[in-house]
């Protein structure tokens with residue numbers, strides 16, 4: 438992509454309304470634009486990152502055997518009346534009437550909708566276990582939307598729903614999601630600690646939040662200090678094997694959200710307890726027959742007896758993760774994307790677009806990197822060198838190859854690693870090879 442032809446409305450101004458660094462950087466880097474409170478448009482750079490996160494989440498869900506579906510954003514109120522949640526959900530639910538005066542709503546979550554799909558088609562245990570997931574926009578009319586897309590009103594969520602014949606099978610389904618979350622967040626360059634959590638409006642009796650620690654996080658959390666040094670590496674996972682040992686390994690050490698914390702019973706000495714804040718990027722729930730019983734989603738077992746199916750639901754805040762990753766990875770110059778979600782693999786900066794030598798070299802390297810399969814952003818604009826370098830740092834592309842007249846006089850370019858700020862002069866071929874070695 439040529440920056441001269443891209444839509445990247447970066448800004449040097451620090452937006453006043455943005456209270457946390459990720460919100461400021463997303464606005465300054467031209468990733469999002471506010472439409473109304475808690476509702477945002479995604480501009481090209483922001484959307485690219487969002488899609489990369491979405492794809493990693495999708496791949497890790499698929500690896501567990503979960504199947505992707507897509508449910509509507511607008512749901513009929515009837516379904517929610519069946520489960521009893523229509524009244525309970527309160528003002529957070531955006532209620533809509535269609536032209537026939539039928540009560541509809543913009544889905545804040547999809548337990549009812551997916552249970553309706555299940556009960557229409559599945560009648561026997563032979564179809565189980567089943568896990569259906571989607572990646573779809575949600576709407577919650579939050580009292581206090583804030584921090585940009587971190588607590589939005591409209592946000593993108595991955596929501597998965599598991600169906601099992603009994604509590605043991607349901608536990609297996611829960612464990613699969615638990616472990617897949619460890620792998621997913623690791624691929625996103627994050628350390629997300631699984632914490633025992635309250636179930637809130639989703640309900641149920643077992644739940645874990647996955648929390649990345651950050652001073653600016655909205656959740657108060659309590660965990661054993663040893664968590665702070667854990668890389669949460671689950672290693673290679675076989676989803677057909679018993680995953681309980683992995684789950685045990687990541688749940689034995691104390692970690693809870695504030696509504697679950699009790700200093701009297703927590704059993705961690707004060708000196709070993711980290712009292713900190715975090716961002717909830719995922720939340721998993723086991724709730725048995727809370728929806729299947731009232732909605733009549735039943736399956737027959739091998740003796741011919743029908744009973745309500747055992748369910749769990751599993752969310753990942755995909756749009757929130759964009760902000761969460763920035764909170765975890767930035768410096769005073771801007772964003773530092775982990776390679777896995779970076780909007781481009783490498784930026785080529787032509788410091789002097791009106792210099793033939795620089796332009797010929799930049800164009801040739803740009804073409805060669807694309808040919809080799811890299812996603813390249815070429816800054817070919819006629820702008821000041823300083824402005825171009827600032828923009829590259831702000832938008833956080835992991836590698837930069839900087840081509841200027843001084844270096845070119847001796848055939849040299851600068852290869853820069855955004856994260857470490859390590860810079861090295863080298864020939865163009867070497868810079869190309871250095872990129873090849875990043876794979």
Ligand code: 5CA
Nearest residue numbers: 546588589592596717718719720751752754757
């Ligand atoms: N049905 C369940 C699981 S599928 C559910 O809705 N869970 S949830 O309420 O915990 O939401 C799942 C994830 O969505 C959260 O962990 C969080 O990362 C994200 N999320 C929730 N509310 C918002 C919001 N207002 N803005 C951005 N992300 C949000």
